[in-house]
Amino acid sequence: MSGMTGHEADVVVVGAGLSGLIAARTLLGAGLTPLILEADTRVGGRILTEDLGGLPMELGAQWIGDTHHRMFALAAELGVETYPQFDDGETTYELAGTGVLRGNEFHDRFAGELAELEKVLRRLDGLATEVDPATPWTAPHAAEWDAITAGAWYDAQGLSPVARTLLEICTVGILAVPTVEVSFLHLLFTIQTCGVTSELFAESEGGAQTTRFVGGTAEIPKRLAAMLTEHLVLDAPVQLIEHGSDSVTVHCRGGRTARGRRIIVAVSPMLAGRIMYDPPLSGYRDQLTQRMPNSAAMKAFFVYDEPFWRADGLNGQLISDVGPARMSNDTCIRGDDRGVILLFLEGEQARTHGHWSEEERRAALTAELVRHFGERAAHPQLYVDGEWGSRQWTRGCYNANCGPLVWTTYGAALAEPIGPIHWASTDTATEWSAYMEGAVQAGERAAAEVIEALTK
Known part of the structure; x- marks a missing residue:
């Protein structure tokens, strides 16, 4: 959809992440007309797959787990194949001054x-x-x-x-x-x-990180968006939501407007709090969004000519308090012979090392890989990393967290509709919050609220 000034829809959806796309598709299936307004120039939100030498690198959400039934069903419906996360071999540990220990020795010593x-x-x-x-x-x-x-x-x-x-x-x-x-x-x-x-x-059977998507996780939002092309506007940051008892007028950057009977704000609570509302939302709701900051995460990928660590009986997973990364994964792509190690920098590590130059970060991470996997780790063919706090329309990953006294003081405002305004995003989920599974559940829940309100 190209222009949108004065566009009418039954329901405006703010955000084309997984929650927003699922909500819009659910509304469409119920005979309602959605209009999705996405601030970015792409869909997917916290899902981001980038090509690196012909390999799909997951800078955002990557895995689903065995009990993520909504995501398995969605992938099957959209024709996106899945494959298991590699998990064979020993993990290496480097904790509290132990030096690097292989998994069996670590478990024996600290049983x-x-x-x-x-x-x-x-x-x-x-x-x-x-x-x-x-x-x-x-x-x-x-x-x-x-x-x-x-x-x-x-x-x-x-x-x-x-x-x-x-x-x-x-x-x-x-x-x-x-x-x-x-x-x-x-x-x-x-x-x-x-x-x-x-x-x-767990990262093996029963865990939350057991299964990946052929072609990259972004295939999921990309294929959903292809089903919603006539109802999707990119590069449309929402700045103001005017709302009455049974209507909304949405103002985007550049003077563009859209009107609907209801609105689903499908972005993280912190970003939802940066939109202006007329009349203003309650102080209670605003105090909540002030207290649910997005967390901090980044991922770094090293690509080698082969997964050489497997020959040493290692699974590519490290756990370290020396860093810079605290954890890693063998994240080789099915059907490709190259070896790929993914390093995670989360919390303080992302905040600290996200400010370093890429060269400094790469050097420090290379040294860590050498400690765990040997000298061959010093010679990758390709490298890429990505940090989320600096991304304008995300400002952090993976999710929002509540500090002390937030749930008991303000929690009731998280998902409760306010007039014609409904809330979605994985942060509002009651099943697998902070995961893609939670994003789907939240989108379905918000859409069900709207359908009930408009079809009474």
Whole structure:
């Protein structure tokens, strides 16, 4: 769709990420006319696949897990094939001054400490069952849990330095912020939306990172957008939403406007809070969006002539508190013989090293790979990295997190419609929040609200 000034639709959707695209498609299927306004010049939001030497590199969302039923169904419907994440071999560990240890040696040396860590994870699972993901603030101990950070609770569990460090790295790998910035209630909410801690932290069978998409994750939003071409406008940043009891007028940069009966704002809470509303939204809602910052993450890819680490019995996964990266993956592309290692910089690592030059970052990451995988790691054919905080229409990844006292004070405003305004994005999901699965669920939920309101 080219022009849009004065365009009429039943429902305006702000954002062409996965939530917005799913919401629009659901509305269209119900006989309503959507209009998607996307600020960027591409669709996909926090999904971003870039070509590097003919290989699709996932700078954004990459995996789905075994229980991500919506995403498996969506991929099948859109004709996007999937394949399993490589997981054969030993992980290497570098924690609390141990030096680099192969997985078997690490587990033998720290078997007692890891058994204590397992007890803590099972305790987390038990506590999380008391949290309703739709209303976390109603949990019996919500006030107590929301008043402390996840990091403070972790510190109180009496874990060894190795076990505590491993727990921190695994958690930051999910939340992409240090655990001292997240309320303990928010951690339990996150666990409960995903099932159990093993669902979150595992990368093999049963985990959240087991399956990838042939051709790249961006095939999903690209194919959804192709079904919605007549209802999609790119490069249309929404600046103002005027709203009455049963209508909205949306003003975009450049003086373009659109009108609808309802609107779904399908961007992260922080970005939703940067849009102006007339009349203004309540201070309660605004205070919430002020307190749900996007987290910090970046990914770096090294491409080699072959996955040489596999011959050494390694799976390409490292876990390190030396850094700069805290974790890595063998992320080779099916059907290509080259070796690809993906390094994650999350939380403080992304904030710190995101400011370095690419040359400095690459050099430091190369040194880390050499420590774990040997001298051949020093000679990649290709390199690319990508940081999310500087992207104008995202400003952080993977998700938004609640610090202490946010859920219990302002949580009810997260997904509650305000007049004709509805909210979506994975951050509002009650199943697999912060994942693509959550984005689909949130888009479906917001669309269902609108359909019910307009077809009463």
